[in-house]
Amino acid sequence: MKQSAFRSTLSAMLSWWRSGSAWHWYSLFALSIAALLVLALLLLILVSSAQYFWPQPIEEWVIRDAAADNGQSQRLFAYGGETVQIPLPDAAADSASAESSAMRAAVLIRYQQMQQLPGSGQAAAVSRPVWKLQAVAETDIVRRGRPHSLALLTLSDASTVAGYPLQWVRMVPAAASEQTAAAVVADADTGELTLTATAADDSEHRGLQLDRIEQQWRQLKTGQQEAWSLVLELHDGSSMQLPAADIDRILLPNRLSLAAAAQQALHNAWLFLSHGPDDAVPGILPAILGTVLLVLVMSVLLVPVAILTAVYLHEYAAQNWVTGLLRAAISNLAGVPGVVYGVFVLGVFVYGAGGRIDALLFAEQLPLPTFGTGGLLWAALALALLTMPVVIAATEEGLSRIPADLRLASLALGATRTEMVWGVVVMAARPALLTGLILAIARAAGEVAPLLLLGAVAYTQQPLLDAEPPFLHLQQPFMHLGYQVYDLAMQSGQSDTAIAMAYAATLVLLLLVVVLNLFAFRLRARLRSRYSTAPG
Amino acid sequence: MHAKKHNGEQQQASLLQAEHDDVVVNIRDLSVWYRQRQVLHDVNLYLRERHVTALIGPSGCGKSTLLRCLNRLNDLDERCRINGEVMINGRDIYAPDEDVVSLRREVGMVFQRPNPFPKSIFDNVAYGLRLLGMTARVELQEQVRQALQAAALWDEVRDRLHNSALELSSGQQQRLVIARALAVQPKILLLDEPASNLDPISMLKLEELIASLKIDYTILIVTHNMQQAARVSDFTAFMDGGELVEFSATGELFTTPKQRRTEDYITGRYG
Numbered sequence: 089m090k091q092s093a094f095r096s097t098l099s100a101m102l103s104w105w106r107s108g109s110a111w112h113w114y115s116l117f118a119l120s121i122a123a124l125l126v127l128a129l130l131l132l133i134l135v136s137s138a139q140y141f142w143p144q145p146i147e148e149w150v151i152r153d154a155a156a157d158n159g160q161s162q163r164l165f166a167y168g169g170e171t172v173q174i175p176l177p178d179a180a181a182d183s184a185s186a187e188s189s190a191m192r193a194a195v196l197i198r199y200q201q202m203q204q205l206p207g208s209g210q211a212a213a214v215s216r217p218v219w220k221l222q223a224v225a226e227t228d229i230v231r232r233g234r235p236h237s238l239a240l241l242t243l244s245d246a247s248t249v250a251g252y253p254l255q256w257v258r259m260v261p262a263a264a265s266e267q268t269a270a271a272v273v274a275d276a277d278t279g280e281l282t283l284t285a286t287a288a289d290d291s292e293h294r295g296l297q298l299d300r301i302e303q304q305w306r307q308l309k310t311g312q313q314e315a316w317s318l319v320l321e322l323h324d325g326s327s328m329q330l331p332a333a334d335i336d337r338i339l340l341p342n343r344l345s346l347a348a349a350a351q352q353a354l355h356n357a358w359l360f361l362s363h364g365p366d367d368a369v370p371g372i373l374p375a376i377l378g379t380v381l382l383v384l385v386m387s388v389l390l391v392p393v394a395i396l397t398a399v400y401l402h403e404y405a406a407q408n409w410v411t412g413l414l415r416a417a418i419s420n421l422a423g424v425p426g427v428v429y430g431v432f433v434l435g436v437f438v439y440g441a442g443g444r445i446d447a448l449l450f451a452e453q454l455p456l457p458t459f460g461t462g463g464l465l466w467a468a469l470a471l472a473l474l475t476m477p478v479v480i481a482a483t484e485e486g487l488s489r490i491p492a493d494l495r496l497a498s499l500a501l502g503a504t505r506t507e508m509v510w511g512v513v514v515m516a517a518r519p520a521l522l523t524g525l526i527l528a529i530a531r532a533a534g535e536v537a538p539l540l541l542l543g544a545v546a547y548t549q550q551p552l553l554d555a556e557p558p559f560l561h562l563q564q565p566f567m568h569l570g571y572q573v574y575d576l577a578m579q580s581g582q583s584d585t586a587i588a589m590a591y592a593a594t595l596v597l598l599l600l601v602v603v604l605n606l607f608a609f610r611l612r613a614r615l616r617s618r619y620s621t622a623p624g
Numbered sequence: 625m626h627a628k629k630h631n632g633e634q635q636q637a638s639l640l641q642a643e644h645d646d647v648v649v650n651i652r653d654l655s656v657w658y659r660q661r662q663v664l665h666d667v668n669l670y671l672r673e674r675h676v677t678a679l680i681g682p683s684g685c686g687k688s689t690l691l692r693c694l695n696r697l698n699d700l701d702e703r704c705r706i707n708g709e710v711m712i713n714g715r716d717i718y719a720p721d722e723d724v725v726s727l728r729r730e731v732g733m734v735f736q737r738p739n740p741f742p743k744s745i746f747d748n749v750a751y752g753l754r755l756l757g758m759t760a761r762v763e764l765q766e767q768v769r770q771a772l773q774a775a776a777l778w779d780e781v782r783d784r785l786h787n788s789a790l791e792l793s794s795g796q797q798q799r800l801v802i803a804r805a806l807a808v809q810p811k812i813l814l815l816d817e818p819a820s821n822l823d824p825i826s827m828l829k830l831e832e833l834i835a836s837l838k839i840d841y842t843i844l845i846v847t848h849n850m851q852q853a854a855r856v857s858d859f860t861a862f863m864d865g866g867e868l869v870e871f872s873a874t875g876e877l878f879t880t881p882k883q884r885r886t887e888d889y890i891t892g893r894y895g
């Protein structure tokens with residue numbers, strides 16, 4: 089009885105196996121593994137770069153003043169960072185030279201400090217807050233907290249100031265001339281406070297409501313131009329007046345709702361995308377431009393050569409072993425590491441051809457190289473070589489899918505071979521070419537190795553595109569997203585912000601590839617729906 | 625079908641002699657090999673000017689191959705080897721100095737499977753005209769319209785000339801490729817089963833079209849439909865296994881076939 093039950097289960101399993109539905113599950117399994125890996129990668133990038141954009145809480149720190157050495161403490165407004173190991177201070181190291189390599193735990197913080205700015209003209213020297221990096225030994229920390237009323241202001245020059253908002257004041261117009269002189273920064277110690285104090289009768293105060301500070305600001309900003317200022321208590325106890333019109337954004341990072349934080353994160357992301365590295369908010373715009381231009385120049389170099397090669401291989405060459413060998417050689421080029429292309433282009437084109445071009449056309453600038461050094465053109469050339477095999481293979485595949493009937497139809501109407509190939513076959517194979525280009529762009533946009541040799545830089549001030557002829561400066565070194573990622577991840581030591589920024593740059597690079605591909609996809613879909621028989 | 629009667633019976637006597645003064649295409653001892661395999665064996669056939677000749681025979685017997693020999697479309701295939709002689713208007717088209725491009729303009733062809741280009745309807749018909757160097761918009765439009773009218777397609781596509789030709793039904797595509805061939809005004813038309821995708825009404829229309837084309841063109845039509853061959857053609861050739869078995873006036877071939885194989889085939893005992 090029992091055995092027959094076992095048998096029937098077994099035979100049921102066997103027949104299930106034979107029915108082939110197991111394969112359904114295997115393929116589903118494989119698909120889910122692939123999907124999970126992709127999701128995990130995306131999640132890592134998303135979460136890590138969100139960290140970069142998400143508004144960080146500002147902390148109020150009280151630390152023992154190492155310099156004073158008399159138990160005095162100091163208040164700081166700071167972003168707390170990760171824990172690092174730092175060597176013991178010199179004094180300690182001297183006393184115990186045997187343990188000179190002794191380390192202690194410290195926290196890396198970015199804190200606000202007053203910086204003296206040289207006074208311009210008759211105006212007194214002013215000081216303004218700037219942000220500095222410093223490691224604070226854990227033993228020096230007296231207290232750290234996240235006070236709810238601490239505000240972070242973004243000014244119109246994109247710099248940021250942290251402080252406790254105290255009140256809104258308004259100068260009467262009589263004092264306006266003096267007030268504008270003090271408008272940038274008003275410091276307690278340099279007489280500005282006395283101005284406020286003596287002019288107390290002329291100024292109008294208004295109570296400040298922390299919950300509504302942003303609405304208040306907006307009202308005051310739009311209401312009476314430049315009249316109202318916000319009084320802010322800085323970390324050192326001094327106060328500072330900031331004209332409402334100079335303020336771009338007011339944020340209370342320690343009491344943000346989730347929605348407000350998300351909004352701020354989006355704002356930060358936008359700043360990141362729309363600024364250069366020089367600006368107060370370090371951004372990535374030139375690297376985006378560099379990447380897009382690089383890919384475009386690459387496509388311009390790549391497409392004609394790839395089409396001609398594929399057409400020759402498929403339409404004109406005799407299909408014998410030589411052609412087969414050639415085809416295999418081209419396909420195998422896809423396996424050559426990117427850096428080899430970099431070296432090749434460097435040796436043959438930059439030093440060889442570039443040197444010639446310089447000698448012929450830019451002789452007056454020698455010994456400064458123009459084309460004889462890495463630049464956008466050469467990097468694009470290396471990428472074009474690198475991705476050529478993919479595009480050739482895809483195009484050839486597309487050509488071979490054009491039905492023979494179509495060729496015959498064209499010839500039968502009196503077309504020459506050339507007219508047949510270019511007017512019918514290549515036209516019909518365009519979607520396949522675009523497929524190849526999509527693959528090439530995805531591959532090229534992320535490739536960094538050859539760029540290391542060919543003019544990618546972490547920072548440059550010269551724009552690739554400007555109003556000066558020839559508008560696109562192909563010989564110039566360029567910034568590139570992939571290179572930024574590499575640079576941030578490799579050269580910036582242990583800094584968490586640099587790593588987070590690298591992730592953010594990665595995210596931007598991914599989005600860029602998606603956008604570029606969407607363009608190509610749409611173009612291909614249009615070509616297909618209008619004209620093609622064969623799917624590309 | 626007056627033409628059939630007229631040609632088929634009055635000129636019957638002179639048919640067996642290959643020499644007429646209106647022979648445009650003369651095929652002599654034509655053999656074709658694909659690689660090692662011979663697919664045409666010493667075919668002898670001639671086409672007379674402004675007559676319709678039907679080519680019938682079982683599938684795979686070499687009809688399409690024979691057609692492709694008449695405009696040298698086999699040239700493209702390296703594996704294909706040709707022996708024999710094809711004279712068109714007294715000229716050996718396989719002569720080394722033959723201009724293949726102008727030959728193909730002279731000999732239009734409609735393929736077994738409709739094969740419109742992946743272009744618009746207009747561009748399909750205008751393709752051959754543009755190859756001829758015609759660029760004037762008005763002239764092109766006029767020629768395209770005439771060709772489409774001649775192929776009885778104009779009314780169906782007149783207001784969507786710039787849509788893709790691949791949107792058309794296969795019957796419409798068939799007529800489109802006929803229009804495409806007619807647009808360049810060849811002298812000889814090779815039709816490879818042009819009715820294979822057509823409904824009975826379109827098929828009759830096509831037959832009327834062929835009858836009217838006969839005024840200007842010399843036509844060779846391949847068909848699997850015996851009634852159709854009987855209706856449209858003046859002469860009929862029967863091929864089997866790469867050989868031309870019998871060639872005579874249509875009426876004669878269908879009523880009194882001389883060969884046993886022909887008789888078996890047309891009475892459906894083939895196989």
Ligand SMILES: Nc1ncnc2c1ncn2[C@@H]1O[C@H](COP(=O)(O)OP(=O)(O)OP(=O)(O)O)[C@@H](O)[C@H]1O
Pocket residue numbers: 658663682683684685686687688689690701736
């Ligand atoms: N390109 C080619 N390469 C190799 N063999 C071919 C080629 N074209 C035709 N053949 C062979 O030549 C023979 C004749 O083919 P063909 O197409 O002329 O037949 P058909 O009479 O037109 O048949 P159907 O009525 O089915 O169209 C067939 O045996 C076919 O296999």
Ligand SMILES: [Mg+2]
Pocket residue numbers: 687688689736816
């Ligand atoms: Mg055929």
